[in-house]
Amino acid sequence: MKGITSTEEILTGEGETELPDHEPEDGYFGCSDSRLRIEEVMLQERVEDELKHLIESGIAPDEQTRERIEEEQREELKDVQVFIMRNTGAVALKDDRNTQVWLEYFLIVLPYKDNKPKKIYLSGHTHCGMARTLLDYGDDPKKILLETPAIASLVKDLGELRTRVLERAKADGLDIETDRETILRRMEMALVHLGVENLLGYKVVKDAMANSKLEVYGQILDTEKKRIAYRKTAGEILGTEKANGGVTTRFR
């Protein structure tokens, strides 16, 4: 492969380049799903924000303006640092060593750029395979135990959440067969809400939030449109979560 550093270069430190400081302001906890490129989603978000500002100030942006904004934002994004954690399903669990290491590294080891608070985005997404697996096998994880014991164990651990989503769906008159996609969207959102609650259980997160050094968000990415379909602060999520048993916000 062209341009690859040889083992010798690595061991002797030759070929090293000047790196920029590592001071990411954003922490992204997302799904391993390879269809989700966070940079692409961030670009869409920035372009949409800019366009909204223009429209609000009475200017109707044409195609050319849109292209120029996209170019500018693409350039600006090159300097944005994101500290990333991914796992299958973007499931943030309690007492998980990988999650804790990521949190400690992001919130304690890495510096705060210009002393500004950091942000964590727990990002679920539409059409998530993990949510589908939970829906399909949650009533009997033993069905997938032999070939995929770790997945079966996770599905079992999330059984209560699944039951809550299904009960709520039933109460709302949804049918597990005909309203499957709606129920899946609810499952994905419930996973995000649970993840935010779990993240807030880590002491390192609690401390950072208490000192106004951190904001936590839960969000859903639209896998098809590559954009953020839903975003709420931890406060908004947990306030409603507790009152309504998991699924309060309609997916738009």
Ligand SMILES: [Zn+2]
């Ligand atoms: Zn996924």
